[in-house]
């Protein structure tokens with residue numbers, strides 16, 4: 001075996017194109033004529049180099065490499081206004097970064113709502129040569145989950161930022177590897193469906209991605225969710241799954257009949273093909289946490305011992321009811337880190353604890369999401385450059401709040417619903433240990449509190465636990481400091497809290513936000529920065545806009 005660093009060079013062009021993700025022709029944001037974009041496959045320690053050219057006619061673009069920590073390359077994180085200037089039409093930007101750890105990742109647009117427009121794809125990192133995964137499998141499948149609207153993202157963005165706000169509603173279809181079915185169902189013939197039976201030859205862009213398996217083998221199914229809105233549950237007829245990986249980190253294996261997956265998360269499950277091999281089985285994905293108006297996504301587990309076009313004997317497995325939160329919490333609480341050299345043990349103490357209250361608010365008649373009563377509105381100049389070069393006029397210099405008033409009633413709609421906007425930064429001590437308590441609350445409407453999956457850029461965190469109601473000092477003893485999962489995305493349940501801990505050891509500026517795209521668009525995020533003075537050699541192209549761009553034109557040097 002050799003220890004040579006692999007180098008993966010990809011030339012990509014992003015463009016809108018006609019596509020039919022669910023049987024209805026539409027316009028998607030594709031890469032090199034593909035939707036979803038090409039899968040990147042590398043080994044741990046390799047360098048990935050994507051030379052991205054923007055072929056959109058009138059929009060900028062960036063791509064975020066979700067789950068890749070960008071150690072030493074914070075300008076390659078692909079967050080508009082945070083890590084870089086947008087790539088203008090006709091321009092090319094070089095994303096060059098190390099994939100330092102094996103796992104299931106993905107990439108997606110991180111400017112406006114371009115992820116919802118279809119700008120996403122899979123990024124799979126295998127173990128380094130000579131290394132082994134801590135589990136065995138004979139074959140592998142990659143499922144990238146998303147949701148799809150017929151209305152364009154431009155239309156959606158205008159609706160969300162209008163007065164009164166027009167909500168995007170539920171998706172028209174759920175997609176597996178960019179494929180779904182609108183207005184028909186592959187399982188209509190069992191009865192109890194108002195939809196007609198789909199007529200699919202298999203060559204359609206919207207034909208399901210079928211998993212072809214041999215009997216008595218073990219398969220690794222990698223599942224990642226880049227949905228704009230939907231929380232999902234995946235179940236496979238007659239088969240159990242063993243969950244072994246989450247967000248690029250190994251788990252203590254556990255068996256399950258169905259798997260919850262929130263936007264921004266990834267899992268690997270092992271499936272043993274030990275059922276009647278003369279039959280096929282449904283794979284079904286249902287909506288969680290919001291009253292569904294979208295039929296389940298369906299595809300087929302095909303035993304090669306029978307024809308792939310033969311439909312399963314029994315109807316698709318029924319995923320848990322959308323509001324069965326007890327089921328979701330039980331699943332989340334089963335997730336524990338594997339004792340493995342690749343996963344650091346949690347720091348036993350913290351230096352700073354930031355409590356982030358999540359509320360839906362009004363601001364002068366507009367609807368916003370706010371964190372401690374501040375709704376994020378990103379600045380014109382990317383923070384990475386403005387903080388590195390000390391340009392204080394580029395964003396709010398007031399420190400964002402560390403918490404919220406103790407008397408705030410999380411069970412009621414906000415009393416003072418008039419929120420504020422801001423773009424201040426949480427400056428974290430370099431190498432300090434930071435605790436974040438994400439506190440959920442009631443939305444503007446009585447008796448409603450929603451699910452929000454929070455995603456942290458540039459780091460993994462230890463997910464120390466979940467609880468009900470308002471987090472109090474006495475909840476500290478409930479935190480798991482023994483084997484918390486090490487992840488980059490964590491959900492907050494309705495009216496509950498979620499506790500995280502991470503070490504601020506990655507020089508750069510990092511987004512931390514709700515991964516529901518319309519929610520981020522409405523301000524549901526914060527910005528962390530640490531060790532920015534240690535960032536050297538920022539490529540010019542990353543900061544040639546706003547006040548950092550002007551700095552260049554006066555001939556100053558960078559880095």
Ligand SMILES: O=C1O[C@H]([C@@H](O)CO)C(O)=C1O
Pocket residue numbers: 167360443450519
């Ligand atoms: O941000 C949101 O707005 C709607 C609703 O609260 C108002 O229409 C919804 O379900 C969200 O998640």
